[in-house]
Structures are given as structure tokens and as C-alpha cells.
């Protein structure tokens with residue numbers, strides 16, 4: 209059995225460490241809450257930042273709270289082209305060796321050495337939901353999107369399981385624009401193969417005439 213998985217679009221945003229925040233906004237300053245996001249504990253902040261790359265910049269980029277141990281900028285592949293940075297697809301938090309950028313706040317600026325990522329698309333869910341959907345944390349699944357004449361099957365969608373999560377698939381603005389849907393987009397997990405699949409292998413097989 210499958211269930212409706214709400215699809216939410218993450219526009220470009222920043223997570224900051226407290227140390228980096230104080231460099232940008234001043235010592236002793238705090239984040240100010242604007243509204244809750246779908247994942248419990250996560251919220252949009254009043255504060256905004258400028259992010260600058262070799263070719264371009266984005267002003268007024270949203271900051272999401274609470275503070276994290278490392279700062280991280282999440283953008284789409286289109287955004288990386290505008291900034292003039294390579295697009296590196298990573299899971300949130302996995303920033304070693306990723307491109308950096310300049311962060312500019314009202315009280316200061318600095319070169320962030322690494323941390324600009326294109327977030328790998330993923331689904332947040334609770335352990336109970338994972339049981340129903342017969343998936344495990346870090347599995348990669350296919351998601352068929354409900355659409356009006358522009359359906360997409362997303363491959364390589366990472367499953368992330370945690371008791372504090374709320375069921376939602378997160379895509380960036382490029383991915384959201386790739387399929388046409390209504391105000392409440394959703395998809396379902398589809399099982400195309402057995403437990404372990406590899407899209408590279410699938411392509412090789414199709415090219416050599418093997419059809420599963």
C-alpha cells in the first residue's frame with residue numbers, strides 16, 4: 209500500500225551556526241521567529257542575508273532557525289549558475305568539499321569556505337510511516353508525482369526517518385517547476401524493482417536490451 213506524500217518546495221535559504229550569525233548580525237543578537245515550517249521545531253526568521261558568489265548574488269535570502277552546528281546555504285541548480293558556483297548535490301549537513309560563498313549581513317561579512325549545496329530530494333517520515341511504506345532510513349525510492357499533463361517519476365529520493373518528522377517530500381524550486389500540479393501537490397512511492405536498485409545499472413540494461 210502507498211499513501212499520499214505531500215510535496216513541499218524549499219526555496220533558497222540559509223542555516224547558520226551561532227558563531228557565524230554573530231559575525232553577521234552582531235554579538236549577543238538572536239534569531240527572531242516569523243513562522244513555523246512543516247518540520248516540527250524548524251522556523252522562518254525575520255533576519256535576512258546576502259549571499260554572493262563569483263558571478264552573482266542573492267539579497268534577502270531567508271534564514272531558517274534554530275541554529276545549527278555548521279552554516280549551510282541551500283540553493284537550486286539554477287541558483288548555482290547565477291552565483292557562478294558548481295552545483296553539488298548533497299544531503300543536508302554533508303558539506304565537506306562543497307563550494308563556499310560570501311555571506312553579507314548588516315553588521316559584518318565573511319567568506320564561508322564550504323557549505324553551498326543543492327539539497328538532495330528527500331522524504332521526511334516517522335518510523336510508523338516507514339513501516340507502512342516498507343522503507344528504511346536512507347533508502348532511495350521512486351516517487352510518482354500527481355500532475356496535470358506533466359507527470360514526473362523522481363528517482364534517487366532519500367528516505368529520512370525520525371520520530372520528530374512530519375510526512376513530506378522536499379524538492380527545490382527547479383524540481384517543483386518540473387511537474388505541473390495544483391495547490392496541494394503530492395506523490396506516491398512506487399516500487400519499480402526489488403529492494404536494491406541502481407539507476408545507472410538500469411540504463412546499462414535498457415541499452416543492452418535487457419528489460420526488467
Ligand SMILES: [Zn+2]
Nearest residue numbers: 330332377378
Ligand atoms: Zn527536508
